Structures are given as C-alpha cells and as structure tokens.
Amino acid sequence: MEDGGEEVERIPDELFTSKKKQLLDRLIRVGIILVFLVWGTVLVLKSIPYHSKIPDYHEPNPDYTKDGKLKVSFANVRNNTFLPKYHDLQWINAIGTEESDLGLYVTFMNDSYVIKSVYEDSYHDVLLKGKTFIHNGQNLTVQSMTASPDLKQLLIRTNSVQNWRHSTFGSYFVYNKESSSFDLIGNDVALAIWSPNSNNIAYVQDNNIYVYSTESRKTTRAVTDDGNPFLFNGKPDWVYEEEVFEDDKALWWSPTGDYLAFLKIDESEVGEFIIPYYVQNDKDVYPEMRSIKYPKSGTPNPHAELWVYCMKDESSYHPRVNGDGKGSSILITELTWVGDEDVLVKTTDRSSDMLTVFLVDTNAKSSYAVRNESAHGGWWEITHNTLFIPANETLGRPHNGYVDILPINGYNHLAYFENSNNTHYKVLTTGDWEVVNGPLAFDSKMDRLYYISTQKHSTERHLHYIDFQSQPKMHQVTDIFKEGVFDISFSSGRRFGLLTYKGPDVPYQKIVDFHSHKTDTYIEGNILGETLYYLERNEEISKNLEDYSIPKKIFQELNLGKDESGADILVNSYEILPNDFDATLIDYYPVFFFAYGGPNSQQVIKTFSVGFNEVVASQLNAIVVVVDGRGTGFKGQRFRSLVRDKLGDYEARDQISAASLYGSLSFVDSQKISLFGWSYGGYLTLKTLEKDAGEHFKYGMSVAPVTDWRFYDSVYTERYMHTPQENFDGYVESSVHNVTALAQVNRFLLMHGTGDDNVHFQNSLKFLDLLNLNNVENYDVHVFPDSDHSIRYHNANVIVFDKLLAWVKHAFNGEFTK
Template structure:
C-alpha cells in the first residue's frame, strides 16, 4: 500500500478537480440521508442517497436475496460488547456453578475444618450486622439490584433512577446515532495515481434554515463549493429534494423530488437537472410526454442518472429507455416496446428482488462509448393481485397486479442490447442460452469487453460469458458446476476490473472475481486476461470474503482491499493483498488489530484508495470517520485534526449512562452430530442468581444469510432483555453463510429441515446448562419472513416440548407460494423435488400448534414479497382444527416491511407487549377450544 500520509501535500494541487476545471466524469448518484448510507453495490449508478429524517421506526431491508427481516434500523441492528461473565457457555460450567450453585457451596462447606467454619460464621455475622445497620440508616429502596420498574420511573417520580429501558425508548429514537453526511464523488475513470486524488466528497450544511449541498476535499480543507439548497421553486410551486447526484466537475446536478417507493429498490418520482453556472433547474422529461393531471406538465420517472463519464443523462419512463446529452434539453427515446409486461433497462419484480438488487438493468462502458441494457419479457408470467383497502375516497376496492413467477411456473425471459454511442446504433446480443436461463452479474471489464453471467433455471450451473465488441463475438470463458460442492449459485458480488500496466509488462485488461475455491470457501481469484479460463487464487483458508467483498484497488501497488471474517466468523476486518508479485500471492495483511477478534469494520474507499470512510460498527457503539486510509484503519486511534468525525454520538453517550445495558456474548456450541453452531446470548446487566429468567429465541436462518454478527445494537431484542428482564438467544443454524459450503449446503433441497433441529438442540442445551436460572415455562421464539417460517417450522417439530410461545411476522408457510428464482435456487422445481416441497418444507402438522400456550401472527395485506396468502392458508388450517390459542394482527396496505400508516411502530409494540403478557403468565389460563 502506498505510504502517503496527510502531510504529503502535492505542490501542483491546482490540478485537483475544482469547480468547472475538469472534463466530465464517472456517474456518482447518491441517496443523501442522515444515516449516511453507503453504496453497497459497486455497479455505478446503483444507488442514490436520499434525504431522510432517520426515524428510528423505519425498517431497512437486507439486500441479500429472499424473504428478509426488517430491522428497526441498521444502525442499531448491532451487538454490545461481551463482558467477562459467561452465563451460558458450556465450557464455563464450572465457573458458572461456582457463582450460582447451592450444591457446589454445600460440597465445599462439608470439606472445611471446624475452625474454618467458625471463622466463616463470624465473618458472615459481622457482615450481616453491618448490612442491617446500613439498611436502617440509609433506607435503600433496593438491595440486590439498582434496576427500577416502569412505575418507579414514571413522571410522578422523576427523581428515581431509571436503569432499564423498553421498546418505547427504542421507537422514540433514544438510541439513534446521527451522522454527518459524507459521500465520495467519483471521477470519470479510476484514478491511477493517489497524487491525483483530492478526496472529493459532498456533505450538507444548514444555511439560513435550509439544507445546502456542499462539495469539499479531504486533501484541501479550505476547498468548499456551495451547490445550492434542497428546496427550489418551479412555476411558483416549491419542491423539496429527496435525492441528489453530483458530477465531478461540480457544474451539473440531478435532483429527485416526490419519490414514491415501488418495491425494495425501486421508486418513481420527478427528476431535474440543475445547471450551477446559471442556477437554472429544468425537469427531465420524455419528448412530447406530459401528464395532463399535473399542472406543471411533469411525469414520474423510474430513475434518472448520469452516465459514468457524465456525458449523458439516461432515464426510464413507462419501461422505456431514454437518453440525452448532458448539455441538451431534450431526450431521445431508445426503445418502443415498454409496457406492464416488457421492461427495458429496468428489472421486473423478481429480477429486482432476487438477482440484480437494483432498480436498473443497464451497464455502461467506463468511457461512455457504449452501454448494454437488458429487456425482461414477462408476457407469459402469471401475476398476483394486491387489493388496497385504506383509500377513503373509493367505495370499491382498487388493486395492483405484479408479475410474480412461482416455482414451476413461467419465468421472465431476458434479452441484451448494445447501445453504441459512437455510431448511434443499437445491436441485439445473442446471449446463447435457454429461454428459462437467469441473468446474473454483469460488468464492463474494458471499453470493448462486456462480461456477464448466466445460470440454468435452478441456479446450479453458471456460465461466464464475454461479448467482445471488436469482433462481435460472444464467448463462454468459464463454467462452474455448483453440484460438485452440493451448493447453488448465489447472487454474485461485483468483479473488479484491472487495467493494463505497461511498466509491469501487463498489456491486457484482467479482473478479480469472488467465487468458491476447491475447499468450498468464497475467495479472491485473479484472471489476468478477459478470456482467461483459470484464475490465480489470491486468498485461501477456512474463512470467507464477506460484506461487499472487494472494497477498493490501488493501481500503483496493485493492492486489493477487501473485507473478510478470517479472525472470527461473526466479525469483519479489512484486509489487503497484492497480485503484482507472484511470490506475494496468498499473503494477506490484516489492517486492524487481529487481537480485537470481535471488531466489525466496514469501509468505503475513494477511487485511488488514498482516502476512506471507516466504519467500526461493533461491538462497541459505532464510530464513523473519514480521512486518509492509513489514518482511519483503527477508529480508536483517530485523534488527528485532519480526520473528519462523522458520528454524532454525544447525546447517545449521555443517554446510555442512564441504563444498565444488556451484556452480549458471542458463543458457539457443538451439537450431537459434531456440527458447530454459532449463537449470540444477550442477558440482563444485573443477573439475579435467585431468579428464573424467560428466554426469547430470535431466528432468521435463510440459506447463505448471515444475520447475527458482532455489530452493536440497542433495538427490539435488547429492549426485551432490559424491559422484560429476559434472555435472548440469536442462533445461526446450518445452511447459513460465512462458514463455507460444507456448512451452507445442508439447506439444499430441504428448507426448514435442519434449521428447527439446530435451534431446538441449541436451546435445549442452553437450558440444560443453566436450568436453575431458566423459567422453562416461558420460552418463546420469533422471526420475520424467512425467520417467521423458521419459527413456525421449529414449533411444528418441537410440539410444545421446548417452546411455549411463538411470534411469526410475514412468514412463508408453503414454498410453492414464494417466487421461483429464490425457491428453485435451493429446492429445484417442484416436479424435481416433490418430497422436499410437500413433506419437508411445507408447514402441515397444524395439530402441533395445539401444544403452544399462545401463537401470534402478523402480516401486511400488500406484501409483494411474502404474500398474505401464506398466513391466511395457515390460519385457515388452525381454524379447521378448532384451535383458538393464537392471535393475529393484519396491517391493511402494508408491504413486507409493514410501515403503512404508522404500522411499523405498532408491529414492534405489539411484539413487545404480547411477549410481556406471555412472560407475565397472562395467557396461562386461556383454554384451547375444540369446536
């Protein structure tokens, strides 16, 4: 890595990009928000940054595929640091018993001599008299604990000490950690020298009561350009900016207003171009298109973005692609067949949700000379209907329809088209694949080579294809058969293009990919040419490249930066390796202290990798800083004034002084068949050895997912521990990610088989180890989406032996009802795996739910992901059996995140207080009625 430091000041700093001082450059769309969200997909233009109030009740959905669990906020879906006292660790039973066990004390008492016993009695008597004296004199309100009840901390008793917190504290935002806005503005092409990188970024500043966008540099702290405010007038009406994109010259902006969310990644809204030289703001419109219902003649676009080199603006309207020069006022329509069934440069529902994780399906050459876009044809795809109930102005129900393929039914077909901006012609690319093939990752490796990946319908065989522009040939350069490691093809991470380097005798473009090695772990491979069949493995070992994968690249030293869980499966650190010297291949450098095994870091690097945003997300409270990469590797050491502090945590630090925060331990347990399962234990700060504690098991468990890490958190589970005085276990069953294919492949063909078995065994062993201190009649389980499915499957198998209560939010109950690409990736098609679908993965032993004391199910009626059909079918079967030991809450017009009309606050309040009733025994006397 370069040895540049902050003291290295270039004398020719006038060459750094100033306003209107450089050529147009690489697209850098941003969503600007108070959470300072980062681009999690390295495909340029993949994300914008929105202006958001950072409300603590908003859900954020994991971008991994499949049904997901919305958390309150990612910034508190993280975990507190472990303390020395291990409540549940099997290996520490002796130490636990020495603290808790009366039997162990009696054994020691019997071994003592008479003088020892007399001394002990005398000392104990003196201590007891002293304590009694202090109790009389000082009159303390508590003896064993300084925690207080909600009644004692009421407004009528403001002087009392409030040491526990509830879900209301979480929902009211007491534990929110605001951050200053910071986003790098990317140059037109990768910077080959760190000396050319000024660390250009934008932030926001309040000026005269309005938010302004400010461009700054990390190199020159005096550099500052005001790009204007977030409100503007158009034809006498005021518009407020929701998203902003800034070009590298700092003379053009794309603004988004009135954005309406569509699905997980997509939205529709008005888009505008702002010319900073004149201050003029004009709407981006299709030619000769206007909305008669809008008095300003505006139309809502699916998106609008700069091309990578900022020469063009491209956008999608009504599923057609449009293009205009950045200096032109009018756009050209490039496609004509867009409709509700044909999508150009925009994914349909299933590709957005399960494959591309984006609202765009277009990939630009880095020099703006060409682009490839996909067209998805859903003509033969069946649709689902979502009714809408809360429109008070409509006497009849309105509805929307979504093309949604289910297992065994027709999938969308895709085609690829090349736009050659040099001659103005659009070409069809013959992808040379079956009609039911799936398009995965795509990327321009060079200005003339487009690389993409295609799998069979079941996502088992992957072909890497390269379309060479010069020869107009399509070549399959590599094939991966996941059947060899009993796996499947997951959504792949972005590849890193490696440019030629004449001084190192590297004359061709190459790339670095992340895929499975012979041992079954995801690692880095260097392909020295675009058509190379075999890659050079750069990393290896029983660990995996995690997070966003490749974080950055330093051209001068051919150093690659990436995140991995080498130190601990639940943690994450930044690593570097170089592919320049064959003798150094495979040599890694951990850029944080490897002794801090529980640390969880994430990074965002500037184009040259000179500067970085460093995010330490756990196990302590999160800290986010920006500066030279060499100076922000360890956030605890960032005391230099040149470091930009982004985390605003003063209020949080003062707030948490009022509470005894839960204690978190990161553990593992070896099951009876030798499989090691990782789990997190969260327990009250002040454990009472005389008390029996209820347990809540929190589960997701989706194949290939990694839900529970060492990130810091004060969210729903922590409020249960603190406010309900309970213990929470978060379990990662076999089939989940981060531990190689030997662990992950257990899920293949039998979703819902191993997850409940692992959960039950871990929970039972935990209870057995800590039996004197666990209330076995108050053990509950809960999950959302796949976690809801896993919770119900666990209850079905357990039959009331371990779990007495369950809460399932938006659960899958039958995998024939879920989408095809996700489900078939693991299960194949129903005709190929009838046993897996019907006998293993479907919830069908409904009578087992009779053994529960109480069940709680929640779902939104407009859930486009896990349709409410799943819950209605499940509850209908309970009704047929005459079971009444369940509660159900339906949220009209809420989608999978359940937010509509204040719904998400209610979701977590319902979960919390329902669980409180369960742990307080309020459901114990309710009888199951048999009709």
Template sequence: MSSFESYHKEHPIPIKSTTSWKYISLITITIIYGTTLLLFQVNSLYINHKQVRLQNINNYQSNNDLINDCHENLFLEPSNENGKIPLTFQAVRNGTFYPNIKDIQWIQTPNSLTDDSGDYIVVDDDSNYYLKSLQNDTSSTILYDLGDSINYENKSYLVESITFSNDLKIALLTCNKVHNWRHSYFASYFIYNVETKEIQPLIFNSIDDNSKIALAIISPDSQKISYVIDNNVYINDISDFNNAITKQITSDGSSEIFNGKPDWVYEEEVFEGDSALWWSPDSNHLLILRSNDTEVPTFPIPYFVQEDANNRSSYPIVEEIKYPKAGFSNPIVDIVIYDTKNEVLKSLSSEDPFYNDKDIDNYNKLITEVIWVGNQQVLVRVTNRESDILKIFIVSCPSDTLEINSIVSRFEDGRNDKSWFEITHNTIFIPKSEKRQYNGYIDMIDVNGYDHLAYFSPPASSEPKVILTSGDWEVVNGAAAYDFVTDEVYYVSTEKSSIERHIYSVNLDGSNKKNITDVELEAWYDISFSKGARYLLLSYMGPDVPNQRLLDLHENSSYEFSSNDDLQNTLDTYDIPQNNYGNITLDDDLIVNYKETLPLNFDPSKKYPLLFFVYGGPGSQLISKSFAISFSSIIAAELNAVVVTVDGRGTGFRGKKFRNIVRDNLGNHEVLDQVAAAKYWINNKGYIDPERTAIWGWSYGGYMTLKTLEYDQGKTFKYGMSVAPVTDWKLYDSVYTERYMHTPEQNFEGYNGSRVHNFENFKGVKRFLLMHGTGDDNVHFQNSMQFIDSLDLNGVENYDMYVFPDSDHSIRWHNAGTIVYDRLFVWLKRAFDGEFDNIYSFNSLKKNMNEIDEEFFINLYG
C-alpha cells in the same frame, strides 16, 4: 428475501438531503425488522412504550385494553439501584440511541486512477452540499444550498436525494418519490446547474411525464443522463444545459416488456435494486437489460385502505404483479447495447453462443450480474433457474462495427456437490497497465469450500491468473477496491471471526497480505473507498458506539469524521442489557454461534423467561458484533427475559459445508438446531424457566418459527410469534426458492416436507401468534390464509392473528410500523405472565374435525 448487498460500483452514490435523511432514518427505525430478509439485528427499533407495569391479569383481556394500560405509564422513567435509567421502549423509539453515521459521495476525476485527489461531497445539517478534498483539507466549496425543496412553475418539490456528476457541473435532483416495490419508486427528476443554479426538469416538454420517471442515471463522462419511463429507455444529451437533446432508445416497453428497469422478481431477488442499465466507462455504450414477462403469471393484490378514511371506495383497488412462483415461467431476459457514437442499438445474432448454450436454455436463464471490463467488453454472469450452473460470458462491442458477439469464458457446475451460486454484484474491473498487457477482473470463487478472491486476466480467461486469498474463512462481498498505484486489492473478511468484519489488503500477485484494521480489537467495520482507492471512509459499527475516520492509505494517516460522543454520554445514563457472544456445541459436535441478551440486574440464581429470535435463511447472518439497541434489548429490559439468537446450519460465512446442508430440504436442519440450542439453554444454564419459552421471527424467521413449533409440538418452545411467514414454498417466488429447493417438479418430496403441514402438532403449543400484511407483494398474504384454513380444518384454535390492511412485507402502512411491535410486545408479555395458561381450549375435546357432524350448527337465536 434477498440478502443485503452493496449495489452500483460504477455509478455515483446518491447523497440524501438532510430532510430526506431524517425522514428515511425515522422510517427505517420503525420498520427495520420488517425488511424481507431481516438478515441482521440493526441499530434500533423504535417502539411506542416506556416502562410497563402490568398487574397480573387472571382473566383474558383484549390487546387494546393491555396497550392502553401500557401507555398509562408511558412517561415513567424510574431509576434503578445504580442511579441509571432502565432501558425503555419510548427511549428507543425516540431515536435516543441512534448513531450519527454520515454518507459521502466520492467524485471520480480523469486522474483518479493514477492521482487520487480524494474529492468527496458531504451534506451538512442545513441541507447544504459541500465539495471537499483530502489532498487539501482547507478546501470546501458549496455545490448546492437551495434547502429541502425547490420551486418550479409555482409548484414546490421535496428534494429527496441528490446525485452529482463527476465533473461537478450538474446535479440530478430526485423529488416527490412515490413508492413502488421494495427498491423502486417513481419520481420527478430535475437537473441542477451547479454554476448558474438554474433548474429544469429532466423531461422538459412535459411536467406530468417528468413525475413518472422510474430511474435516472448520469453517465460517467457527465454529458448524458439515461432514464426510464413506461419501461422504455431514453437518453438526454446535456452537454448544452439549456438545449438538452432527447433520444428514445427503446420503443417496445409495456406492462409485459421491461427495458432498463427490472420486473418484480429481478428487482427483489436478482439486482436488489431498481436499475437494469450499465454505462461503459467511456460512456460510449449503454447496456440495457430487456425482460419479457409475457409468460410470467400475474398475482392480484387487493388494496382496501389506500384512500382517505372518510372518502373510501366501495371496491378495493386491485394491482396485478408479474410474479413467477416456484415452477412457473420466469421472465425471458436478454441484453442489448446502445452505441452512442453511431446512435444504433446493437443485439447479439441468433447464432451467438449466448443464445445457444447447451446447459442453460434461453427460457430459463438468469442474468445475475453485468460489469464492464473495459470500454468495449462487458462481463455478463448467467445461471440456470436452479442456480447450480454458472457461466461467464464476455460480450464484445467494438465501436468500429455494428456487430456485437459473445464467448463463454468460464463454466462452473455445482450440481454434484449439492451447491448453488448465490447472486452477487461484487466483481471489479482491473485495467491494464505498463506491467500488465491485458484488462482483467476480480471475482469470488470457491477455494476448498470457502468464498475467496481470484484475479482473471484477460477477461476471457477460463481459469484465474492468481488466487488472491485462501483459508477456512470467507471474503465478504468480493473485492472492495483496487489501487492502481500500489497494485493493492482491499477486501473485508471473516478471517478473525465469522461474527466480526475486518479490512485487509493483498497485492494483485497474491503477495504481501496486510491488516488494515486492528484485528486484536473486536469490531465490525463498514467501508467506502475513494475512486482511486487511496482514501477510505472507515466506519466502526460496533460492538461499542460507532465512529468514522477518513484514512489516507498511502500516507498511513487518519482523520476523525464522526464520533458520536453525545450518544456515548447518553448511554452512560442508561442501564442497557448486557450482550454475550460465543459459540456452543450441539449434537454431532456441531458448533454454532450465539448472541445472548440478559435482563437488567441479572441474577443467575433466578428463573427467567426465554425468547429465541430467529431468521435462519440460507446464507444469512443475524449475529454480528455491531452496535445495536434492538428489539431483543427491549424485551430483555422490559419483560425481564433472556433473549437468544443462534445462527444454525444453512446460515452464511461459515463455509459451504455448513451452508449447503439445507439444499432441497429447507426447514429441517435449521429447525433441529434451534430446538437443540433452546434445550441447551434450558438444561445447562440454570436460569431459564422451561414453562416460559418462546420463539419469534419475521419473513424467513416467521417460517422458521412455525416450522419449529410444528416439529417441537410445545415440548421446548411453549409459545411462538410468526410475522409475514412463508408457509408453503410453492407460494414463493421462483428465483429465491429454486436456488435452494430446485423446482417442485424436480423435488416433490422436498417441497412437501418443507412446507408447514403437520397441523395437529400445533395443538401441543400453549399458544402462538400470526401476523401478516394484506398488501404483502413479497410473501403473499395467501401463505397465511392457506395456513389458517388448514388450522381450521384440523380444529387448531390455540392461536391469535392480527392483519394489517394494505401493509407490504415491512408492515408500515397507516401506523402499522408502531402497532406491529405494540402487538408483539403485549402478546409476549401475556404469554410470559401465564395469561394464556387459563384460556379455554376446544383442542382437548376433539381429536380432529372428522368427529364433528357436518350438519352440526348452533342456533344463534334460541
């Protein structure tokens, strides 16, 4: 359930090959709502339906019958009164509305800091990689033109991503990925010589071992590649391409000890990625995170359908994950630094402050961010396991000694105001200059309850030198870039609106704040800065059709990069549901944002079904003015329903007072806000049918769905659809859960109240749907099994359940990515058609299971 954050700022960004990009796009399109946090509605969900015309069904039929009935009309595309084609499932699933958004890899040259050339790499439709420069727009050099696959020793390898070194002499080819967890995979890595076009495996003496590499990173000086295999770190010196020298750095890696590679909980909740290695800017040091998972309990996950359908094992495959649940032992984390000049692995002494902190003990510390703040100093951000104590350590590792040491530079305490410190990876290094004697960094701090930027210099400073931003709005994802030449800091903020994203700059002394984008325009922007921050790839992501421009911020000029004119022309031929954005005032003058999607040919004098789409996790945000033809759009168009999303209390980008109210009590205020908002629509809008109301969500949204139904008891929401829900926070991982709930020992009442526990209340709901993948490594299937068992014990039968064999949290194994939305769509169609109103229920015949004789049975043979 981790939030979506930008990862590596100091390492090159991998560029997808065309084949890989198309493949990833299709996968993303089918599963996008299944990602752990489900933090926002994205461009599209591709579901296998067209215009569906189902006659009223008086008798209960199976889902399969209905799905087949839907697909009989799959190729119908009727035009409406204005001559446009109504939006359909099939059109969305086919990628009809998917915008073309290009990625580029900016290249860092020795002069990028003071003379930014704007060099970047972009891939064309034929999988050719071109080097271009914004200082010379006529320059274009092919760096790689071998296509989607390579051959080595008579075997073909699919090239899935390519990362170029900063000197552009070599490229790292990632091939034949094998999925591990959300971000991680194993792959075959090959080194490509750009000049000679030679290829050799990263592990050149074993092609078998080469296919098991878990991670590989090119050093900033382009002379070395660090990689991880079997949880040990290695470095290849590639200064001589044909005679690479390998050095093993760690040797204790195992299923219990992780070096340079995060374990499950650090991958999912802390780094939100698969790397725990950090090169110093001069490449003379490599910091390695070491995780000891010896005391972390294992969780078994059985896999039933991994093999071919015609050749399956009689026994399932059981995989055991080191997974710390709330209240259980976390991995014990530590840092070591490899000195490449002296070829020695350096460690802090046992007397160092890092190991002897009075507030955060070694068994419960979380290392949440690592960033080099110079060639010989590294910032290490540490919190306690409950994430309400923060300390910044500055670790010094001079090259002229074999010793390293640390000091505590900052200490922040969130315990008194029931706050917590979110995990971020947004700190940026500010080098010293003729005007500044010391190095420094820019970090996020709390300014009157809002997240803002502060400049610290020197790095060991306990207080900021300058607070760069302030106001009743928030900076998003920290500082985006720093221009050494102009002394400007660039950032994205919510200053105009919490549901928009605009770009601003401010000088390093806090003066001369400027708008980079037109704040008069409703917009949501994504950004990618060149290494010297002179150039910007500015991606307009909505609410209208996305486009991209390259900006020269020194010359105040811009160039078109992608336009999506074809998509705009396509949209002109379709009738798309209208999205309305705004805010409403609930009880106690609480103002919340909403997005409302209306049916085609909307008539306010009619009565429509109402569907609430919810996530609601702490710090999350679903409502954004970004372009999206989403599942909500499909439901509005195909089922003629009003779809509403409300970001209630606990969600992000509205300040800590709005967010922190959920501390130690998840599933309370968030639920009250969903019910109050639904009542507002029912009582004030005039076009809602109060008997056809539903709520649905995935992951935390699945949890919110169940908690809302539990609280509401069918009075406001008659139906619900819950996908992959947490049902008891004691079953979820420690790092996420304890950040918001503390430990079960510290907060027994909170955990008890936050779990789904009033099972009798579900009898008031007309009907609800539960869906889960049995191979979910994130929200374990155990959650749904314990919930179902409690429903059985309480005689609750007004629900349906669908299980997806071996699917993880995204639900996509063996065609599940299509089926999950087929099931959601058809089930909701039945609900809104009133089909569930006539299903016979035993709930009215017995108040609880205690009234049933334990010896009662039915004779099956009489």
C-alpha cells in the same frame, strides 16, 4: 423381725410385661409424632429460604434497575436514544481524480450543495444554493442530486414516488452551473444516469430508454421503443429488482460512454398476483386492486435479454448469452465492464446449479462463454462485486482482468482472472474463513486490492488488502487483535476511505488517508494510514449509556451435539441477560428466542445495537437468545448448503437443540421458552413449533411467514429448493403442514400485513385454513390492513411490536398455560 415395719407386695411377671409393652407403645407413638413434628418443622424452615430464593416469576420494575440505573424501554428505543448516526459520503468519481485524488465529495452545508475535500479544508465549490428551486412557477424540493463527472452540472430528482423496495419514480432536471438553468428531462422517470463523459444522461420513462444530451439540452435519442407494462427496458421488473440486482437499475454505461448495455426484461408470461388495498382512501367503498407480475416457484420466469447500444452509429446489438426465445429460464445476474469495449456477463440456470460467464466484445459484436462452473451440491449465490483490474504492462499485467469470488476448499475467496477471456485464475486468499461481498476496491496507484473478511471470526468483519506487486500477501488494515465489525467506502482514487466501526462498542466513523506514510499515535480501528479526522463519534450515545443499564450481550459458540457423521454441530450464538440477573435462582427465568435463519444469512454479528431484544430482556426479565444454525452464512459451504432442497429441517433442529440446552439450565423456567421470527424467521418459528410439538418451545410468534414455498418467488426459492416439479416431496416437507403438532404448544401468535407484495398474505390465509380444517385453536391472529412486508402503514410498526411484547408478557405470566 425386719426394720421399718410393713411387707412390700410383689408384682407378677406377666403384669410387668404388659405394662412394659404399653409404655413402649406410648413411646413409639410419641416418637412418631415427634418425627412428624420435626420433619414438618424442617420442611417449613426449608420452605422459607426456598421461596425467598425462588420467587414466582414477576415482571420487574419497568423503569429502574436495583442500583437505580434507567432501563431500556420502547420509549427510549423509539426516540433513538441508542441509535447510532452513520454518514454516507457522496464521493465524486470526477474525471481525472484517480491520479490526483483529493477526496472530493458532495455535501449540504450553509444552505448550499457544495463540493468539499477531505484533504484540503479550503476546497469549496458551490454546486447549488438552497434545497428548493422554481420551475414554471412551481416551488420544487431537491430530493436527490448527483454531480456530473466534470462537476459542471447536476442531475436532480424531485416529486419522488416510491415504487417497490429499491425503485422510485420522479421528475428529473439538469442544473447547469454556468447558466443557472433548470432543464426538465421528464416526469415519471424511473431512473437517470450520467454518462462517464458528462455529455449524456440515459434515462427510463414508460419502460423505454432515452438519451438526453447536455449539449443540446434535450432528448436526442430513443434507444428503445417497444417498452410496455410487461416489457422493461433498462429497468428491472419486480423479481429482478427484489432478488437479482437488489437495485432499480438494469443499464450500464461503458467506461468511456461510447456504449450502453441494458437488459430487456419480458414478464408477459409471468403469473399475475392481485393485492387488494382496503384503507388507502376513506371514501372508497370497494378495495383498490393492484396487480403485480410475480413468478412463483415452478412457474414461468421473466425472460431477460442483454442488448448493447452504440452511441456512435446508434445501432443496437443483442448478444446471445441466455438462449433464444421466451422459454429460456436462464437468469442474467451480473454485468461488469472489463475494458472500454468488453463486458462480462454472469448467468445461471433458474436453480443456480450452474454458473456461466460470457465475455461480450461490443466492437466485434461477438460473445462466447469463458467460464462454466457447477455449484457442486450447493448453489451459486448472486453477487454484484466482480471487480475490473486494468492491464498494466509495467506491473506485469498485460491483459485486462478481473477479481471474482470462488469457493476455494469450501470457503468463499478471491480469485484473480488475469485475462478476461479465459478460465485461468490465481487464488488470492485461502483459509477456513470467508471474504465478504467480494473485492471492495482496487487502488491502481498503490496496486492494492481491498477486501473485508471473517478471518478473525465469522462474527466479525475486518479490512485487509493484497499487494499485487508481489506474490499475493494479505495485509491488515484494521486491528484484528480487537474485536470489531468494520465497513468502508473509498474515494475515487482509493487514497481516502470513510472507515466505519459498527461495534460491538459505540460506533464511530473516521476519514483515513491510506497513502500517508504516517500512522496514528493512538490506534483505534485502523493500523494502516493516517486518521485525518472523525466524521462521527456518537458521543451522545456514549453519554446516554452512563445513565442506562443495558442488558449484557454475550457472544458464544454452542455445541448442539453430533450430526449424522458424528461431528460436533458448532453454531454461533449470543444471549442477552436481563438486568440484575441472578444465576442462583431456580426455575425462574423465561427464555425468548429470536430467529431468522435464512440461507446464507447472519444475525449473530458483533455490531452495536439496542432494540427490541433489549426491551424484552429489560421489561420482561427474560433471557434473549439468538442462534445462527446450519444453513446460515460465513461458516463455509458445507455448513450452509446442508439445507439445500429441504428448507426448515436442519434450521428447526438447531433451534430445538439450543432450547433443550437452555431448558436444562437451573435458573431457566423450561415451561416458559418462546420463539419469535419475522419473514424467513416467521417461517422458521412455525416449522420449529411443528417439529418440536411443544416439547421445548411452549410459545411462538410468527410475523409475515412463508408457509408453503410454492407461494414464494421463483428466483429465491428455487436457488435453495429447485422447482416443485423437480423436488415435489421436498416442497411438501418444507411447508408448514403438520398443524396437529402445533396444537401441542401452549399458544402461538400469527401476524401479517395484507398488502405484503413480498411474502403474500396468501401464505397466512392458507395456513389458517389448515388450522381450521384440523380443529386447531390455540393461537391468536393480528392482521395489518394494507401494510407491506415491513408492516409500517398507518402506525402498524408501533402496534406490531407493542403486540409482540404484550403477548409474550401474557405467556410468561402463565396466562396461556393449558
């Protein structure tokens, strides 16, 4: 018998196996549930830091940063909180001042126009008391004033009426200090210019040139008598003013005042463009129609002829420098006196492939070509800085010569033509950098030639000089070890200069004595010469910056990949990061590209500015990017001339490549990349959207764009595209034509002024018609009645930028998403 009593029942093996399987199934089911629970919990827990680190894009506080600083807004930009003050000194090129240069200039102080000296504080010569005067019972306001070279008389303009971009009509008077008299030269005068001897004033009225004698106090000569609405004497027509001279003047006195050279511009064969104006007068029920002679690509250009008038015998002479007859398409682009009787004249063919330089002997009445040079695949940019270098036997210069800009190994550099009448020249500067705008000034006393260059970097501008007395050697004037953009204007004898520092820090202006043997104890800007005093420090801006958080601007060089030859595409760029920028955020920041991109232009330069781009960065929490792609200036001929005959191609490629780079950044929302441009930038915006077809750029804003280069003026367009007759396919490809590709972007905005005399509203209307024909509807339009290219008429400039900011805000908020 067993201890404990009852016998235990035995479980069959098959039943044990079934029970074991059921238990295992239950455990598996529980395990799976646990896995899902844990997985779900992990996802929930992971999502909590994810959403705190990656918030949905939202508009930031418009007024303050996280640390309590004020933000940039339209309000403080428009009230000039950050606008630097710059002063122009009206230096007086008075007779005899080159040898005894006191740095004389005209200014308005103590309710008087006075002559002051930057060197002698006690120098004070009152030219005119007050800003108004009485003539024939009328109270007139002085709006422009130029002292005669002998400083005894004033040329005054009043009743001014703006014409085109550079030209103004007005009533001109001569004020004599001794007699205190105001003598009227004429009303509706286009321009008036002192002769170097102070005896005469050449002026243009009704497109004819007259000479006013200050001795007889009346007009004594009619230099021309054939002027009419289509024949301009001494004054440029629209295209010569806008694209050739960038000035309202087409007449030039000889150094002694014995000759007057001028252009006779005949635009009778130029096509007429009519612009309707709708809101000039509330009482008008029909639009006002204004006609302008505007040569479009491939159509007849105005015909310009050079004439020389001799003051002694009152004879006129027509040197042959641009072919005979109105059919000639030669452009006269620059005129420089290189002696008392010799004048140098630059001409190009209408497409700027060939430069021909003529020397005209006004005494012998002869002219001949002294230079004939090809652009070698690029183009000849129009310049206005050829500088006369007078003969000086003592210093080894037996002939009158001049300094010009030439491409040396693919970069724009200074070349000295030691004799005006031949082709031999001496190279003054070399290197993989460029001289900007040609020679600045020649100091004959010190034998120095001043110029500004990009030698430090293409985004900077520094002042240098060359010593002519020795083997040409470059000397620093501004400190190239500190980044900066400098400009300068010189006194009559080039002893003194108004040196302007434009950035990147707060701008300032100072007066420097370059003949002084002293140097500044504290170096700021110039390392040559003695600073006499600061004309402007912009201390108010410096003070304002203490209260504001200005979005940081970072300059950089982008590598956009390889070109067709396998070389790196390196372009200048800058980015503006928004306030409180956080690089750890994921897919967060929108990107706002701003582009211009026109041939030989530059936007990426280290100047101080706080404007619309900073408003966008501050108010929309966006990264602003500016890229100077291929075709832009100051990086050599190969970099810019690549766009010849195919505008809009390489420029668009480079914007797209830059957008691809930014879209790949972790903190960028690649679905919110936009592009904005005005004028050529408006054109580039549309061409980029067309080529990109919505892949990288989702939004675009185009203001006053060219859409077809057949519609733009001949002088500008043919320099880069040749004529439509020569380059038909190029014009087709360069136009904005593939609008079905534009339909692939989320949305774009088009804005234009109807009174635009530069880029005609026709461009936008033709483009809109193309959109209609192709059923493209993903766009908005805003039209500004009667506004010109700057879009300012009737408060338009406020509205255009308000509209841009509001529109891109809607885009970044996702309101235009398909």
